[in-house]
Amino acid sequence: MRVLLALGGNAMTNADGRARPEDQIEAARVAMAAVADLLQHDVDVVVTHGNGPQVGNLLVKNELAAAVVPPVPLDWCGAQTQATLGFVLMDALDAELGRRGIDRRTATVVTRTVVDADDPGFARPTKPIGRFLSAEEAALLVEHGETWEDRGAKGWRRVVASPEPLRIVDAPAAQALVDAGFVVIANGGGGIPVVAEPDGSLHGVEAVIDKDLGAALLAGSVDADVLVIGTDVPHAVLHYGTPEARDVGVVTVAEMRAYAADGHFASGSMGPKVEAACRFVEQGGARAVITDLAHLADAVTGASGTVVVPN
Ligand code: ADP
Ligand code: MG
Secondary structure (H helix, E strand, C coil), X not given: CEEEEEECHHHCCCCCCCCCHHHHHHHHHHHHHHHHHHHCCCXXXXXXXXXXXXXXXXHHHHHHHCCCCCCCCHHXXXXXXXXXXXXXXXXHXXXXXXXXXXXXXXXXXXXXXXXXXXXXXXXXXXXXXXXXXXXXXXXXXXXXXXXXXXXXXXXXXXXXXXXXXXXXXXXXXXXXXXXXXXXXXXXXXXXXXXXXXXXXXXXXXXXXXXXXXXXXHHHHHCCCCEEEXXXXXXXXXXXXXXXXXXXXXXEEHHHHHHHHHXXXXXXXXXXXXXXXXXXXXXXXXXXXXXXXXXXXXXXXHCCCCEEEEXX
């Protein structure tokens, strides 16, 4: 069996959201212990991960150091966080595998993902990133071509395009490595967004791809049987946050689509996970599971979490 595991931001930072190096190393240790549990069984594992807090930190460095060193674009921030988180995750997983005497190697693939230059997201950016600034500070960055929005009392925040991922350029490299027995870390942060020129060349763009939608595309691209979206809640919940709240267990993709259409899943958090789970199953995946790290090993067999299955 081949499993694509998508780790949320919470799996990469402290529970309170802090992202000091020691917080990230500790979070990676916990997440990779769960991955090692999976590897006790006869499964191939490809891991992808979010990078929101890490990119946020790089953006602050860009701003504060702009007078001294040139700021780097958002696609470079994506590449840098893929490499750093890949390094941290590989170290954590290698240590855990060594402790358990499991003979598997790990590899990270810096991964580009093609988006459409005409994606509506570029004309109307919606994805908030980085820290809040004052109106004066934001105005300066608007002069440099960035889009910033007034978010009231908290201040101004940058918004960027969140285009649809179309094709994962480096998926064949990830697939070759997993076929060769490696535990592969790929497409972090949803992939580095690139657009294709008419001559076929690629160049990076200032955007962020949704990590969960990227995970669904990667899962199909590496022939995964199961997509597991690991987050900080054990289930997707209907009537979330109300007295009528009810966990979703095993559902068909048609049922899950109907719940989503009824507005049960928040657009910036659970919504993309449900969309990713549905897409993966509609495109031929056997099962997609949304759950937390504690239930990861059970999730692979379909014994816990929210499990989306074909109709
Ligand atoms: P990640 O970092 O793993 O991507 P997110 O914060 O983006 O995590 O999404 C998980 C969060 O989604 C949960 O912590 C929960 O607060 C929120 N959420 C919104 N709607 C729902 C829902 N219907 N059921 C469960 N969780 C929900
Ligand atoms: Mg999220």
